[in-house]
Amino acid sequence: MLGRSWRVFKLTVIGQELRMKRFSKYDKAKEIKRQKLLKEIENRKLPYLTPKDMQFEQLSKAKYPKLYLRQASCVPQEIHQKVQQGLTTLRDYECFAQDLVQMKGRDVLTPVYRLLVGEPGYTYRYLDTRLFAVPWPSHGVEVKYSSDEIGKACQAIKDLNEYLHVEAMKILLDRCSAEIKEIGFVEKAATSTLIEDSESVKDGTYHNKQSNLSAVLKDRTSFNVALLNYMDPLRMKYLKEEPYFEMGKMAVSWHHDENLVERSTVAVYSYSCDDLGPAADESNKKSIEGRDPALWHVGLKIAWDIATPGLALPLDPGDCYFMLDDLNMTHQHCVLSGMQPRFSSTHRVAECSHGTLDYIFGRCDVAMKNLQKDPLLGISSLTSLELAFVRQTEEIHNEVEFEWLRQFWFQGKRSAKESDWWFGPMAVLENSWREMEQMTKLLLCEINKAEWSLEKKHQIIRCLLPFLEERQELRKSWMVRCQSRLANNLPLDEQPECRPHWCDGDPDMPLPFDLEDIISLLRNQLMSAEEDGRS
Numbered sequence: 001m002l003g004r005s006w007r008v009f010k011l012t013v014i015g016q017e018l019r020m021k022r023f024s025k026y027d028k029a030k031e032i033k034r035q036k037l038l039k040e041i042e043n044r045k046l047p048y049l050t051p052k053d054m055q056f057e058q059l060s061k062a063k064y065p066k067l068y069l070r071q072a073s074c075v076p077q078e079i080h081q082k083v084q085q086g087l088t089t090l091r092d093y094e095c096f097a098q099d100l101v102q103m104k105g106r107d108v109l110t111p112v113y114r115l116l117v118g119e120p121g122y123t124y125r126y127l128d129t130r131l132f133a134v135p136w137p138s139h140g141v142e143v144k145y146s147s148d149e150i151g152k153a154c155q156a157i158k159d160l161n162e163y164l165h166v167e168a169m170k171i172l173l174d175r176c177s178a179e180i181k182e183i184g185f186v187e188k189a190a191t192s193t194l195i196e197d198s199e200s201v202k203d204g205t206y207h208n209k210q211s212n213l214s215a216v217l218k219d220r221t222s223f224n225v226a227l228l229n230y231m232d233p234l235r236m237k238y239l240k241e242e243p244y245f246e247m248g249k250m251a252v253s254w255h256h257d258e259n260l261v262e263r264s265t266v267a268v269y270s271y272s273c274d275d276l277g278p279a280a281d282e283s284n285k286k287s288i289e290g291r292d293p294a295l296w297h298v299g300l301k302i303a304w305d306i307a308t309p310g311l312a313l314p315l316d317p318g319d320c321y322f323m324l325d326d327l328n329m330t331h332q333h334c335v336l337s338g339m340q341p342r343f344s345s346t347h348r349v350a351e352c353s354h355g356t357l358d359y360i361f362g363r364c365d366v367a368m369k370n371l372q373k374d375p376l377l378g379i380s381s382l383t384s385l386e387l388a389f390v391r392q393t394e395e396i397h398n399e400v401e402f403e404w405l406r407q408f409w410f411q412g413k414r415s416a417k418e419s420d421w422w423f424g425p426m427a428v429l430e431n432s433w434r435e436m437e438q439m440t441k442l443l444l445c446e447i448n449k450a451e452w453s454l455e456k457k458h459q460i461i462r463c464l465l466p467f468l469e470e471r472q473e474l475r476k477s478w479m480v481r482c483q484s485r486l487a488n489n490l491p492l493d494e495q496p497e498c499r500p501h502w503c504d505g506d507p508d509m510p511l512p513f514d515l516e517d518i519i520s521l522l523r524n525q526l527m528s529a530e531e532d533g534r535s
Helices: 002-022 025-041 058-061 077-092 148-183 185-191 206-221 275-283 359-369 387-410 423-447 454-482 517-535
Strands: 067-070 097-103 105-119 123-126 129-132 225-230 250-255 266-272 297-302 310-314 320-323 331-336 342-349 372-375 381-382
Touching: 058 310, 067 310, 077 148, 077 225, 077 266, 097 129, 105 123, 105 129, 105 148, 105 250, 129 206, 129 387, 148 206, 148 225, 148 266, 148 320, 148 342, 185 381, 250 297, 297 359, 359 423, 381 423, 387 423, 387 454, 423 454, 454 517
Parallel strands: none
Antiparallel strands: 067 320, 097 105, 105 225, 123 129, 225 342, 250 331, 266 320, 266 342, 297 310, 297 331, 372 381
């Protein structure tokens, strides 16, 4: 009993130390900025407008021109029917889950339940958490869904995705055409915020301009993932109050969406259930200043600006809104809770240069080029011991382990509720990772060979050591996260797994899980060399 208590205490202390390190300079700067803003406004509340205010339209056009609302009545009924049925199906099959994310160096559970659906092999990263998209049906990709109903739901989300892409393109092209007519193409087109980086501005020909502009806008509206959200506010014990404008309770705090292609549009389909219930009816009768707390709203404000009033835009079931161009960069938004349960399907152009299976498989192929095996003896050896190859291999080693394997298994087996599609790729990645463990062992063995010069050994050690130190620290960090109280209170199939994990002395593993002894040995070799150099 004493041993277990000491282990829990030790993990708690380690967790506190690691949380402080994870609270990055960016997070600290952001928190300082937030506290400064709160101090500046002190006890006064900042003004905000809703559509019932006379100045709402004027403010929207002047300060929020890149927010566009498409009312439910303008969306095809077939889209509404399929999407709303699909969302409720995914809820009924318990596909939505709270994400255990990191904020200010601490693990927190999102109040909103989420599910990522998207292009096969795509991921979306936010708040130090990588979500793995349940693939929507795609040509040439076989996906076995847990049920036909889940497959139909994913198809409905894909159909909505294509509809929102087409609509976003229309809106942006219409706005660009109006802008060009207003300011003149030849003299001033370069001032247009929507087309400023299009080469067509320099071309001077209308045809080339239109062609290039369409290509730019297509890239910025080709949504590759949809982050689905579900929340029933009446079941939530605590929701934060909006701190600046007193807009009421927030389901999602003020933020910029992360990990997006620069200046890409975010499109959102909102669906709140019609049955408000007695608690909401009572709230609706209250005469209040500002927004109606029974209705869901999206709140917007210019980032770190206390001079411009904010907006609270009410969302009826089936409404869509678009955050166009750079709105997500220049403004912040929040989601203000209503009384009904609500779904949203938020479609994004995720920045996936490092976030697809094709990418990480390609990285593994690069690492494997430095490993060769004797076909007769089955003995492995390293192709090159050049520092560039060592650095590249160990960097990929850490990326596969901490950005893919541990991120995936930290979410438990929850993806199996929709499909087993991701388990095959993860098994392939784990096999590649084992080979990289073997490569690290081979490198350590090479360092100890007698024919090596001390200078060459120390060059390799200085190159290798930072990667091993990072690996050791991150393994401790993930172990602490997997054993936290929040993690243990999740449903069994959503509880994090500390994987890969093995006991020291495991004959199937080339190296121990705990690298402290190896790191100490390498550090001592460097220290001895430095002392010899001084003597």
